Amino acid sequence: MNINREEILQKLRLQVKASRFKHCLGVEKAAQELAERFGYERPEVAALAGLLHDYAKEQDQSEYFRLIDQYGLDSELKKWNSSVWHGYVGWLKVKEDFPEIAEEYPEILRAIEIHTVGSGLMTMLDKIVYVADYIEENRDFDGVEKARKIANQSLDAAVAYETAHTVEFLAHKQVPIFPQTIETYNAYISALEDIKK
Template identity: 35%
Template sequence: MDYNQAVGKLSQTLSAKRFSHSLGVSQTAAELAARFAEDVAKAKLAGLLHDCARAIPSNNLLQMAEVFAIVVNDVERCQPVLLHAPLGACLAQKEYGVDDPHILKAIALHTTGGRDLSNLDKIIYLADFIEPSRDFPGIDKLRSLASDNLDAAMLAAYDKSLHYVIEQGALIHPATVEGRNYLLLQRQTT
């Protein structure tokens, strides 16, 4: 399935707001990929499909994760919405014919981040954070960082995400902490 076919199919499965967000992430991912000499087509497709499982009701996510043999940790069991990312990778493969492991990994990690991310992984994580419809205090600084330095932008995005999760009184996914710590440790050793 090509990009335009994926757009058509996705428009039928997501709400108008979520679909518009996905188009914004796709556009932002393509821009970041061009800026950092990454594959624009891969970034554009990963950005488009990153939320392809987002319309699945929360009460079905755990059951679907079991069907796809996704290992679920305690945080995801308590907050199943986090499973839309790894499930999205499975659906991108099954429903949209995506077989590129780099695209699938970027989709799977776009919500929590993680350790030792590729540039494509970082681009999708950041594009989801800064696409044009996003508006929160500090967004302009984050957009500016993302255009200059992926790692600095990732650290700022992790910090913003952690502050938000703490303010909500929610559980922090260990992959987010691990990703942030990994980047900080990389800074200290270089």
């Protein structure tokens, strides 16, 4: 991998506050550990995807709208918020700021794109980043220990558990749920049955 981690860290520090930076380091570590546990062929690529997953998290709305317009994304995306935008739109910011990563590891961009909303069809790298974001060592919320235990057993079940809790949380708040999140729930929820047995 011909990517300079120190340069990435310098750019990342300029984009996010200190607490978010710490979270990104935690996801980098968790992604590498999950990649090694489940036999992903390039753990260093998983780590890099984890490190950059929230690179665009703290952009202004105007920057997200610029990306949506410039790259011809569905204008309906403008009705959502940064929880969706930072991945679903933010991967384009990563592509702009790290063209060498985009060229060499396009799979990282996809993992960043869907790391909050998921997808009915996810690669192993997609699942690793999605799960690592939820279970990294700095996270502390009800259910995170169970999520970590499930993640030790099955990536699919971990995706299912995380998505189920996200859907439940959003439904409780009575806010709209991004359609692709529902798609992810439907695609993976049966994986939890294997854990229950």
